[in-house]
Amino acid sequence: MSAPTPQSGTPRACVIGAGFGGMALAIRLQSAGIATTVVEARDKPGGRAYFWQMDGFTFDAGPTVVTDPACLKELWDLTGHDMAQDVELMPVMPFYRLNWPDGTNFDYSNDDPALRREIAKLDPADVAGYDAFLAYSAGVFEEGYVKLGHVPFLDFKSMLKAAPALAKHQAWRSVYSIVSKYVKNEKLREALSFHTLLVGGNPMKTSSIYALIHKLEKDGGVWWTRGGTNRLIAGMVRHFERLGGVMRLGDAVERIEVLGNKVTGVTTKSGWSEKFDAVASNGDIMHSYRDLLGTSHRGKTYAKSLARKSYSPSLFVVHFGIEGTWPGIPHHMILFGPRYKGLLDDIYTHGVLPADFSIYLHHPTVTDPGMAPEGKSTFYALVPVAHLGKLNVDWSVVGPQLEKRILDEVGRRLIPDIHDRIVTSFHYTPRDFSHDLSAHLGSAFSLEPVLTQSAWFRGHNRDDVMKNFYLVGAGTHPGAGIPGVVGSAKATAGLMVEDLLG
Ligand SMILES: Cc1cc2nc3c(=O)[nH]c(=O)nc-3n(C[C@H](O)[C@H](O)[C@H](O)COP(=O)(O)OP(=O)(O)OC[C@H]3O[C@@H](n4cnc5c(N)ncnc54)[C@H](O)[C@@H]3O)c2cc1C
DSSP states (O other): OOOOOOOTTOOEEEEEOOSHHHHHHHHHHHHTTOEEEEEOSSSSSOGGGOEEEETTEEEEOSOOOEEOHHHHHHHHHTTTOOGGGTOOEEEOSSSEEEEOTTSOEEEEOSOHHHHHHHHHHHOTTHHHHHHHHHHHHHHHIIIIIIITTTSOOOSHHHHHHHHHHHHHTTTTSBHHHHHHHHOOOHHHHHHHHGGGGGGTOOTTTSBGGGGHHHHHHHHHOEEEETTOHHHHHHHHHHHHHHTTOEEEOSOOEEEEEEETTEEEEEEETTSOEEEOSEEEEOSOHHIIIIIISTTSHHHHHHHHHHHTSOBOOEEEEEEEEEESOOTTSOSEEEEOOSOSHHHHHIIIIIOOOOSOOOEEEEOGGGTOGGGSSTTEEEEEEEEEEOOTTTOOOOHHHHHHHHHHHHHHHHHHHTOTTHHHHEEEEEEEOHHHHHHHHOOGGGOSSSBOOOGGGSGGGSBOSBOSSSTTEEEOSTTBSSOSSHHHHHHHHHHHHHHHHHHHHO
8 A cells, every 4th residue: 555646735744854753754744645845954864863984884873772663663554564675673682781890790681581680690689679660660651651652742731631640650750769669779770770861861850750661672672773773764764755755855944934823834045945834843942943933923932931941961972993893792781880870960960071971882783793894893882971051161172082081991891902993983072963953052862851841841742823833853742762752753743634634
């Protein structure tokens, strides 16, 4: 089965931005018979999931952990297509290896007996506590993800409806606090709470609803796309174009045209101007209102309110390609530093660049050797850093120093002669997030995922005033991460299809 062919009178929509959220929305609209054009500022689609090829190495810029593949498969199922035709997903096991400075390793996966053995190694008394945590996680997964992960919160009433479930699960508590209720070992507390960092949240402050990530990974697994996450984006683009959708790359939208309380079209930097019945922005939420709608009253007033919100931190990422292969280093590792809470305080509250760090190490070639030339390996090492509004340093000076410190630490813990092995390396700083993605304050994950900025309190999928302007992506409900933004696309598409096709 294929999508309906656009005819005269077919509604036309523009999606600004080809991130995961933008592409998922575009596919849904095009599948429903809305003639959709995606306008992307950069030369390649993907947004945070951009990529570079250098010296035979492929470096994915952003997401590496694919969870809930079913939410992606749905985008093909809509028109009776098969995702496997465009994308090859490979399981990753263990999901992560967590490592601490004292040499302790903890392999985290959904292999129940193996996971229980790992927990018992840390503290046998915590196995029962883990079972209770798992039951809690399953409860919040059902309420927060299955029931509410893809519905738009357009009014306060919808928030009130969710209130009993939030109260039942003590959503005002943090993930770390809930985990600590169930397990006593500090390393295990870190192992069961660090996940919020993958969506920009401080485990000490992020609502315990986000403990759902544990169940999400347990049920859906952790996956890798052959060729890199960029291939998943490429598959989405291929599918969208197959359905008749139009991609316009390398041309930033400069202005969303407004007449009264309606948007009428977009104008790009190159001067291209087109009328649309509806416009959805996948760009940064602040950029969308302050810059693209800046001439309208609504743009100005909402940008002011967005300026008062808190934004998740940025990231510093070192990409490196090295000589040799490393079968003993799993695909995903967290190299915890000596501090957990203190380090999080430095990043989220004090806005300083600490002397220590925790590293997420990405090693795709152990799953997919094609990501590097034969006999060589691709890695990235990522550390969260405060965003540009808190940390005022010259990244052109600090960047090379931090790159060296991070490589030294990876060397100390895993690859002793790392510096001699490097074939190519470069780094990505908060300035790059700001410059390349128009990310407010260089934030890597948009608005911080705290309870007071979630659901109705987050960006709405349809603007409250301009009823044919929509948002999709990390700044909207439910928030950052691939399943999050793909869920937001489902919520936004539901509204647009209803509004445009009745
Ligand atoms: C380093 C890193 C690692 C991550 N790891 C994971 C992970 O392992 N798993 C996971 O699930 N999530 C991960 N995340 C989070 C996840 O990648 C993001 O939350 C998600 O990809 C954001 O998607 P989005 O739809 O909000 O769009 P974005 O990726 O933010 O894309 C928005 C797009 O809009 C475009 N745009 C902006 N302004 C304009 C304009 N004026 N005109 C035209 N185009 C414009 C931008 O160029 C960009 O392409 C990671 C994020 C980062 C940064």
